[in-house]
Amino acid sequence: MAGRSKKKGTSGAAKNYITRTRAVKKLQISLPDFRRLCIFKGIYPREPRNKKKVSKGSTAATTFYYTKDIQYLLHEPLLAKFRDHKSVAKKIGRALGRGEAGDAARLEKNLMPKVKLDHIIKERYPTFVDALRDLDDALSMLFLFANLPSSEHIPAKTIALCQRLTREFEHYVITSHALRKSFLSIKGIYYQATIQGQDILWLVPYRFVQRTGGDIDFRIMGTFVEFYTTLLGFVNYRLYTSVGLVYPPKFNAKSDEQGGELAAFQLEGKANATNGTNDPMEDVEINPEAQAIADRLAAMPDAEEDDEVPNVTAAAMGDDDEEEATEGIDTFEPTAPDADVLPQPQASSAQIASLFAPFTFYLSRETPRTSLEFILKAFGCKRVGWDGILGDGAFTTNESDPAITHQIIDRPPLANGAPAPDVPENENGGAAAPRVQWPHSTMPGRTYVQPQWVWDCINQSKLMRPDLYAPGAELPPHLSPWVNAKKGEYDPNLPLEAQQPEGEAEAFEDDGDDDEEATFDVDGDEDMDAIIDREGSVEVGEGMDVADSDSEDDSDDSESEVAAEEFDGFESDAESDISEGEAGRIQHQRELEAEATGKKVEVVKPTRKEQNAAVRKKADKKRRQEEEERERQKMMLSNKKRKLLKRIEYGENKRDVESETLRRKRAKLEKAKAAAEAL
Template sequence: MGREKKKYQSGAATNFITRASAVKKLQLSLVDFRRLCILKGVYPVQPNNPAQANKGKRAIRTFYRSKDILFLAHDPIINKFRAHKIFARKVKSARHKKDWTRLERLSENKPGYTLDYIVKERYPTFVDALRDIDDPLTMCATFGAMKKNAKVESRLIPICSRLTMEFMQFVIASRALKKVFLSIKGIYYQVEVQGQTITWIVPYLFTSTRPRDIDLRIMSTFVEFYSTLLGFINYRLYSTLNLHYPPKISLIEKSRTTDESDTSTSFCMDKEEEQERVAAMTLDLAKVSKEPIGDEDEEENVQDEELMADGTLDTEAVQEAKEERDKEKKFKNLFEGCKFYLAREVPRETLTFVLRCFGAQVSWDKTVFIGATYDVNDESITHQIVDRPQQKKEYLSRYYIQPQWVFDSINARLLLPVEEYFPGVVLPPHLSPFVQEKEGDYMPPEKKTLLNRQHGINAAKPEEGKENEEDAEEDEEEGGNISEDEEESHLTEVEERHLSQLQRKQDMERRSKQQEIKDTSKLSVEAGEVKPVDVVYEAEKEARMERSLQEMMMTKKRKRLYQKLMKKRKTKQKQVRKLTSRREQYDSEQKTQKKKLKTSAK
């Protein structure tokens, strides 16, 4: 006879453990346990059978895997948490007894810990860290834009802003920016680093209130780990480009701006001046050594020539790869040779980062922020970005544009016409570059015109069509001012149409009478008429019959799947029709408004 198996001694009851039991086993407080789980990347799980995992109890519990708790039990950071708890108790006792010498000695010997080994443990390779950098960048950008708060350590805010700025400087140096989108949540950036696509959000620099349902202490624990991870990644990325870390300004750029810094307003102390100039993102960074790293384009061209000589690659494939590479190179130098001047009212940091990623020179008023490289009086400025309809003084040698032109040009991968973005002009819709329309999806007319511009096909036709329509409408509106000869010709045309309609009615009545006489007469054989065949209708009918036969031959499982797909397609088509009708209604409303404005102006 085998031993009888006891209940709840195996399976889910032993594989999972409740949070209260885990805290008791590790001998930690709930705050320290939550902090430890965040740092080590251990999260709650939901078992398939919660009642069995909770040993027959139906109460709602938070479960963890038992092997994860055993893994946490041997971590050395637990001893650091306990040492900090003892230190806090000693500080409280010394403060209560007013023993200031002991309190000073304790503050000098405050226990600390590092998270370097946890980063190496969670991300064994650099590619793994790059894949998971989206959340660290978003969190550090959010905390960097925060105000000082009692629930957040004051040292975390400057660290987060510095790390975010260092990563943005790397993106500028490597020209890795691909897409930008201004949304309600914030500014979306997408870059490509070492084959990995990274997308993060940067909040707007508005004064906002903190939501009460967010626990900043938990978020600061995440930021504590993310800042360590981002520091490792920045150091590795800077070393790949042969740049100093922490970043420094090159001596050439520093000597070029010495005269300007003497005359400019002093924003900070001498020690912090270089850091602020790096944060301005208008100057190139210094390199570790002057020895140039091999040019990637030259190496790739040599490899292509060798492969073509060997005959291992198809010439068409090599030609397509070269064209793609040339397009990418042209896109990276989109604003090369352009000099931009930013007005006070535009977002300085965002526009500087975006423009510098594509080779442009950027400056602003010296009294706004440190790092300005030229004044507004410079005649070589090509574009001035403003967000006001009127300017005090305008220069004929430059374009005055709204900030949206920069972002739309980057997403379109070409320089769009500046006429649509002049100050005071109603801007075109800001389309998201992250939305890729598939076959059958709704595509707005602005996206169609943008695709035509990218391919260079009928770039000016939509605008010409709109102008022709407006001219025709104007002609219709001005129809009241017609001469007498035109009125007479119009009346004669109407009379001719009326007479032709009367003749058609008389012919129809005559034919119907003849048909009645034929029916009443004796039977006779007449020549038949060939009925016209609708080829398209017949082809569609045959396709429907084939589809119904195929559906009859399907199994029940495949038939359900097919019906589900067809239902999804029908709902998609219905949504497309709905959006197109809304757009048509909106366009008609806009036309009526324009007509009213024209009539009121007259």
């Protein structure tokens, strides 16, 4: 008995997917509300494997969703809110049509439903760790909106909310010392913090004037901002309560109007309120577990104290050598050239958290005050000052304060021979304290660095040499701390000689010489006396030759040898070895004949170019042997593995070409720099 045939489109892939048009009709809402609901619930379009089966043979461009996702949205409480909003909007429209503006305002104030996303946050993030894992995009979006100007698409209320939430999050990062790395890129400043074992990476744009174009859909972005503000509010509350802080922190509107930003917030503990002191963290009550960890860290001696005060107990026990040996961090060196690179141990989190604790910084007007203040305070610095024009909240606004140990500037260096400023006299007739008038003078005993010094210090987890970042100095390359050079790739941190394969340096040198000679010839300034006739000179590797040789046989032999070496197309490796050995034997015979006849033996040293050619020839021979060995190994593989190996080799060759190009550029720059220094 034949089975009943199934109707097309009632099972399989056609049943698992639904088009956007059918989904909107099924939910009975408008398309903007459908998009908004999908963003809130985390439902995104799906791409079926076979569109013809899903769309019943149609090939038109269509957006598909999972049928189960749309079925799940039927029970969403927000649908009722959207429908109530639609009905109230109709009433407001009718009131405005009748000219009853007061009734329209009353309807909007009293009857317009307010959408709350608390239940959606709890549904999408069952645990707090899940919320932390999804915080990257939220922080990047909110920091972006916090720096945008208000417009008809972006209300000022939304911008103020984003600013408040992001600064609250920054205060937690500062208090917990959770910041780990930062990077200055073209897009903005990247930050990475580790909170409860989760690495959170976000992007903060630079403080430039933002010009929002007309091709940006702010409705979609506004929907994401509405969801992310709710999410970050929950996260901030949980983070503050975990360390014993009251949430939300006190907000000083007057300080915020004067540009205080971080200083506009005052943190306080749960049981106590601040007593009006300058330090908002003085009376903060931390939970017992966090306080126990802090006590253990505080009991550890500081790095500066260890350097200044000797360890008396260790000295009495005769353990000075052992203490000195354990001061630095051990490094793991690979045992073989081809061995894996082992992860290196890092400094402890307590040392990193107090990296800038002993210093007092002053930020010049041209430096990015917001980012520098955040980074310096996150790494232990409690005294950061700046000019009063940059805003409220500075430790000091006096640039001549003697307590300042480091000043961050981003201006040209002092001009040579600049006149010293006039020092006014005080009432007693003596010279008054010198006042800084950059760039005419500097304060003695103060370290002047460029802003990159701060970022490189925190990425390296140690204080870098400040003389490398002096005003006007050529800064070291600022590299991303999240990119580690793999084996065979170009690494800017290593010297060029350490990563060049055998024979590449000589090839670069010869290429540079050829370029110089070509340029020299074009100019027409070539010195003809410097051209040496090489007809009677030795070949590569010979080293000696007989002077004033009249023998035609010898000249014929030398010409034949030159021709043989120039034509090296069909010569195998074995034949090249024999030819080199034969050349050495012939040279030795010539030396014996020269000694027997009493002729003068002239020692001709090979030129630099000949030496490079010899090294390159040896490296090429070794490379050919490795390639032949690899080809022999390929013959033992199956066809499938051979194709896979071919794809791997294609990627490696592409990487090698890119690395060689970068090394060549660096070699040219170093050569030009060495020539400039020699002048």
